[in-house]
Amino acid sequence: MAKKVYARLNWGNWIADCPVHGEGIAEGVKPGATQTMICSRCHQGIHASMPVRVQGHTIRIPDPAVRELARKEAEQAGQIYEVVFPENIREIMRIVRKRKIQHINWRPGMTIADLQRENKEHGVK
Numbered sequence: 001m002a003k004k005v006y007a008r009l010n011w012g013n014w015i016a017d018c019p020v021h022g023e024g025i026a027e028g029v030k031p032g033a034t035q036t037m038i039c040s041r042c043h044q045g046i047h048a049s050m051p052v053r054v055q056g057h058t059i060r061i062p063d064p065a066v067r068e069l070a071r072k073e074a075e076q077a078g079q080i081y082e083v084v085f086p087e088n089i090r091e092i093m094r095i096v097r098k099r100k101i102q103h104i105n106w107r108p109g110m111t112i113a114d115l116q117r118e119n120k121e122h123g124v125k
């Protein structure tokens with residue numbers, strides 16, 4: 001059973017913090033189906049890419065071999081985390097989406113009343 005990390009909303013992006021590094025390292029996560037997270041600082045190859053030439057241009061594409069090695073290392077270290085999103089994510093988004101981007105934030109433990117109070121503080125109706 002994977003350890004759990006809790007998603008938070010930061011500047012309109014859902015992220016999850018590495019349990020080892022805290023808020024110093026966060027990975028982007030997407031609400032929806034069950035999702036896992038591997039810290040890219042703990043396992044640097046998890047987002048590895050390689051250059052390829054396409055129509056005279058060099059682009060970067062995922063490097064599946066390096067990513068798979070990083071995933072195996074994370075699994076052996078017990079560092080693949082299940083991401084937990086709030087059950088009331090739709091209500092959270094309904095309230096915060098009216099804000100300026102830098103104020104579209106939510107942390108675990110914040111209530112709907114907290115968000116509504118913040119909206120008033122930010123002048124959002």
